[in-house]
Amino acid sequence: MSFGPFLLLALMEGLVSAAVLALMASGLSLVFGVMRVVNVAHGAFFMTGAVLAWFVAGHVPGPPVVGWLVALIIVPPLVGLLAAAVDVLVLKRLEYEPEAVIVATIGLLYILEQVALLSFGPDARPVAAPFSLRLQLPWFGYSGYKLFVVAAAGAVLLAVWLVMTRTRFGLVMRATQVDRVTARAFGINVDRVYAGTFGLGAALAAVAAVLVVPTTQVHYLMGGDPLLLSFITVIIGGLGSLRGTLVAALIIGLSDGVISMFWAPTLSKIIATLLVALVLVFRPQGLFGAKA
Amino acid sequence: MLRLEGVSASYGAVTVLRDVVLEARGGEVTCIMGRNGVGKTTLMRAIMGLVARQGRFVLDGDDLSALPAHEVARHGIALVPQGRRLFGPLTVAENLEIGLMTRHRGRAVHEQVLDLFPRLRERLGQVSQTLSGGEQQMLAIARALCLEPKVLLLDEPTEGLQPSMIAAIREVLLGLKSTGVATVLVEQRVDAVLQVADRVAFMGHGTVAEVVPGAGLRADAPRFAAYVGV
Structure with missing residues (x-):
């Protein structure tokens, strides 16, 4: 295969990575933007979503698409409810002190991983793809499911944007993000907004997990890499900026696809980390973040 | 309309308000005056439930004392x-x-x-x-x-504004009187207070020291000197 088709394949792989990363990182960015806390357990919510998707898909009778669809419908709300409960029972009691929340979510990360290890086991397990459509290009064939992942992630992100900009819930979230004290003075139940935001952030990670599990293997430690890449994405894009998160996810995802294809996956991680260092030195607020 | 009884408020270990008693009546403007740091803004925040507070807050017979801030607003108290x-x-x-x-x-x-x-x-x-x-x-x-709102709280709304804007705000406040809204106005500018106030509550040492009718205050320079320092 000549250079052109190779590059096309690399870009398509990168686009899939970017789509999943954008979903995952937008959840992290949303939580930081509204609540001003860093959720270190975000990758663990992703892993929990994947494990639950494996469980649900394996227990629903019928063709793979049925089990996978059931997982897509019930797993994100379940993970979202779990996260909302953590917010009410733990983070609220810590009064959202940034340092305390980091420590608490590190603890939560370990708890979720160990619960998964005890119940799911240490082995990596596959989830069957819901359909096996193959797109045949002149130079190579490509998974139709992976292209579906890109479209589905785009649709979910569009829905999140519409919720944030066109609904009352989004307006309340944006007002709380700007000034939670004044929001309280205008009848906004900030505790409920925080629980909803933390739940929505985790649910987005779970949607990413359900979408991605048919293309990878489910494992109790699978949340580490997506968490790292999500942090890289939101730092480059600007903490709390959804637009920045999307642009940064595209940069990271596409460069990951190309560098992994032509050189080595490790090199793409090294370059992404270097990019974060450069952003922190020369533009600490990120590409689209507001100055503090 | 709104009655405060034995209100105190604090930021952590620091108590800012002590035993405040105040009434805001419908259709009237009640002005709060006092030196910087005496607790005027804290009083506004205490009414809204935005600081740790004790005492009774009664609006039209409803006890709001235990309500969280977002519930206070829904009962009809608005803050500027x-x-x-x-x-x-x-x-x-x-x-x-x-x-x-x-x-x-x-x-x-x-x-x-x-x-x-x-x-x-x-x-x-x-x-x-x-x-x-x-x-x-x-x-x-x-x-x-x-x-x-049934009660409108305004915390220094004329601060930093040009005279024409201050006049426009004054007209709005005077217009609100006829609608029965109880207005509580924290204000440092004596002239602005005298133009709209039905009653003036002077604060000192974290409490309301005295409440006097607005009419006739213009000639009471010693009182302003004692509480506001002008």
């Missing part, structure tokens, strides 16, 4: 905070929408409020942090009026 504290990145229309949502008010209230501040009608789509200082203050008041 010091420094405006608009939701800056949101548009004028969205700021007003937040006010309307608080007590589920609709288009009719929206139109009434915009009739009071026609300049805002021309700027509904503008991001509020790009408005001039005077327009931002108009929006802060308009946002509070969107609640159709």
Whole structure:
């Protein structure tokens, strides 16, 4: 295969990575933007979503698409409810002190991983793809499911944007993000907004997990890499900026696809980390973040 | 309308208000005056439930003392905070929408409020942090009026404004009297107070030292000197 088709394949792989990363990182960015806390357990919510998707898909009778669809419908709300409960029972009691929340979510990360290890086991397990459509290009064939992942992630992100900009819930979230004290003075139940935001952030990670599990293997430690890449994405894009998160996810995802294809996956991680260092030195607020 | 009995408030271990007794009556403007740091802003925040507070807060017979801040607002107490504290990145229309949502008010209230501040009608789509200082203050008041409040709390609304804007705000406050709204106004400018106040509560040492009728205060320079230092 000549250079052109190779590059096309690399870009398509990168686009899939970017789509999943954008979903995952937008959840992290949303939580930081509204609540001003860093959720270190975000990758663990992703892993929990994947494990639950494996469980649900394996227990629903019928063709793979049925089990996978059931997982897509019930797993994100379940993970979202779990996260909302953590917010009410733990983070609220810590009064959202940034340092305390980091420590608490590190603890939560370990708890979720160990619960998964005890119940799911240490082995990596596959989830069957819901359909096996193959797109045949002149130079190579490509998974139709992976292209579906890109479209589905785009649709979910569009829905999140519409919720944030066109609904009352989004307006309340944006007002709380700007000034939670004044929001309280205008009848906004900030505790409920925080629980909803933390739940929505985790649910987005779970949607990413359900979408991605048919293309990878489910494992109790699978949340580490997506968490790292999500942090890289939101730092480059600007903490709390959804637009920045999307642009940064595209940069990271596409460069990951190309560098992994032509050189080595490790090199793409090294370059992404270097990019974060450069952003922190020369533009600490990120590409689209507001100055503090 | 709104009655405060034995109110105290604190920030952590620091007690700022002690045993405050105050009444705000419907259709009247009650002004709060006192030196800097005496607790005027804390009193506004205590009424809203935005600081740790004790004592009784009674609105039209309903005891609001144990309610969280967002419930206080829904009972009809609206705040125009010091420094405006608009939701800056949101548009004028969205700021007003937040006010309307608080007590589920609709288009009719929206139109009434915009009739009071026609300049805002021309700027509904503008991001509020790009408005001039005077327009931002108009929006802060308009946002509070969107609640159709029973009690309106204003914390130094004329601070940093040009005379024409101060006059416009005064006209709005005088107009509110006829609607039965109880207005509580924290203000440092003596002339502004004398033009609108039905009663003036002078604060000293974290409490309301005395409440006197607004009429006749103009000649009472020693009282202003004692409490405000002018």
